[in-house]
Each structure stands twice: as C-alpha cells, then as structure tokens.
Amino acid sequence: AQTVTQSQPEMSVQEAETVTLSCTYDTSESDYYLFWYKQPPSRQMILVIRQEAYKQQNATENRFSVNFQKAAKSFSLKISDSQLGDAAMYFCAYRRQDDKIIFGKGTRLHILP
C-alpha cells in the first residue's frame, strides 16, 4: 500500500531564512505525481508545487522548489526567503495511476519575525 510520511510535525524558521520540509513515500509504480499543498488558518487548501515522476528536473515556483529523489522516494520542499505569510500546515501528496491521492500527516511551519 502506498504511504506518505512527513517526519517533521512542526518546524520553525526565521523570517527571510530558508527551510526544507521533508516527505518520503512508498510505491511500486514508476510513473506518478507528487504535490505540496499549503493550508493556512483559513483552512483552504492551496497548491504550492507539483512534480511529475518521469521528469528528472526539480520543479520550482518562485521561492518554492523541490528536491525530488526518485530512487530514494523522497520529495522535499524548500522555501527560500521565508515570509510571515508562509506560516501554515504543509501537506505532501502522492497521486497513483488509478487517480487515488494520498496525503501525509502534515508539517506545521512557524515563521519567526
């Protein structure tokens, strides 16, 4: 069964610094999709970044980038120049070929001014 593990329940980072959130997953598939979602206190789920497993290049979106290590089944999120608005829960998600999507338990990120 596929599982998604986020080993850091909470993290803190100083404003303007860089932080990396980790995610590992277990799968026997060779092609799949990975996502990071952000959930601020409003509870709304917001897509941060996506990665297609068959693409070797790491995805980037402005201050957000991933380190995708397919062999290690690792998909970490790096946030550069952290801002107060980045404070939120962050969820890693895995999408299987049958369209089932599994989430990790999340990492709560605190930004220290």
Add this chain to the structure above:
Amino acid sequence: NAGVTQTPKFQVLKTGQSMTLQCAQDMNHNSMYWYRQDPGMGLRLIYYSASEGTTDKGEVPNGYNVSRLNKREFSLRLESAAPSQTSVYFCASSEALSSEAGTYEQYFGPGTRLTVT
C-alpha cells in the same frame, strides 16, 4: 466559476442520526474525492470516484457511503453518526490522469465541520 462547493459548512448531529454532505464542482472534472481531516492525522481519504459511475474505498471508508450522482456531484452519507466521525470533511476534484491533459492538481471545497455528540 464557483469551483468546488460543499454544503453545509457546519453541522451538529446526535449519535445515531444520519446526514448527507453535498459536494459539487463546475470544472468538468472526472475525479472527485472525500477526505476527513483530524488533528495530527492529516487528510485521510474516505472514498473517491475516478469517473462518473465508479466509486472506490479509500483509507477510512467504514461508516460512510458515497454516491456519484452525475459528473458534477459527489455526496457523502453518514447512516448512523458516531462521535468518532467528528471531523472536518473536505471534498475535492481534479482531472483524471486518463485525460492526458492538465495539471492533475486537486481543487478543494471550503470544508464541512461536523460535530457528533
């Protein structure tokens, strides 16, 4: 476009009561999902529907039933509510991988906070 809508936003039930959570999307997506979110547990998949006419169990289906009424609507029913079903419920939709187009990200509704006493 309204995106994904859910009703109701809040609900309080007594143990043993039944209710249906409604979800609709206007993005012509094939795939729809129901999750529950509990503190420290992340989002856990209850049921999903990869396409109209199909439904499949997720990680925590016990105590729930679903209906994919048409392409737009996917409802979640609690036949006999239990305190363990107190949670925030999210509906989501996305393009199916079989569509071979799009970003395949999920679009979420605003959630329903359900309390069972």
